[in-house]
Amino acid sequence: MTNRYPVPSDAAAIAALRWSLVIIFFFFGIAKFATYEAEGVAKIASQYPLFAWMYPIWGAQGASNVIGTIELSTGAALAIGAWSARVSLLGGLMGMCTFLITLSFLLGAPLWEPGYGAPFIGGIAQFLLKDAGLLAGCFAIAVTSARKAGFARD
Template sequence: MTSVRNQGRLQIAEKGAGSLYFLALLRWALVVIFLWFGAMKFTAYEAAGIAPFIEHSPIVSWLHALFGTQGASYVIGIIELSTAAALILGAFRPTFSVLGAAMSAATYLITLTFFLSTLGVAEAAAGGFPAISAAPGQFLLKDLVLLAASLCLLFASIRGPWLNVRKS
């Protein structure tokens, strides 16, 4: 009975009360990003590109230790493609709307921690932090917007007081 009651509180983000249809733009933009980046993780080029982030991360460095550079990239690729699938299914099923948005938010929370663990984020030539390098600093900073998009979808997928939208 509890799961049925909780299921009733979930909704497809862009089909919630009021005019939330614009959230579909966020959903499908995230889908494209996760499909593209997820597929790229199966290339040696991308595996080498993400290796410095993974190797120095206290959260995901175990992937590199356990699977090596390409194996860790494969695991991340599978997770990213699964996130894309959940976001796609979330356009039709409330449970997946929540799951996909939560997976997306978790991804960007983790990647934002790379600011603290990746070498070269602070630009020494400009005086160090808060000046950030073009790569990897500015590359990582865009994840702040992607986290916000993910959280918007997540919060809109769960009915609650934060959706203070009047019904017409």
């Protein structure tokens, strides 16, 4: 039977995923340089062991600037990865690390706000749970790039 409807290629799907992630990392990264975002991130990150050490040294804005620089670097690696499988793999792995870290915040965060109760999650859980999809996107980029670069096979 002949396929009656054209279906985009896997490469087109990965390209759409890549450029979506580039946009997300760009805007999330840029936002970290703004005071409102630095203060918002500090509410969660300053209590988290992986980041807590930065706040006494650099303050909320300095710590946020470091996080923003990492996010912008990840987005740049993903963008350059459109032409380099090795850089794409690096960007995918950096993105995976980013989202594994943010998802680990769920371990100590209040998932349910008072008055809601399970299964109705609160704002922090909503903010963090979207990262599961972004993690999967970075994983898909990393796997595809590893194969393309010759580090893995089907």
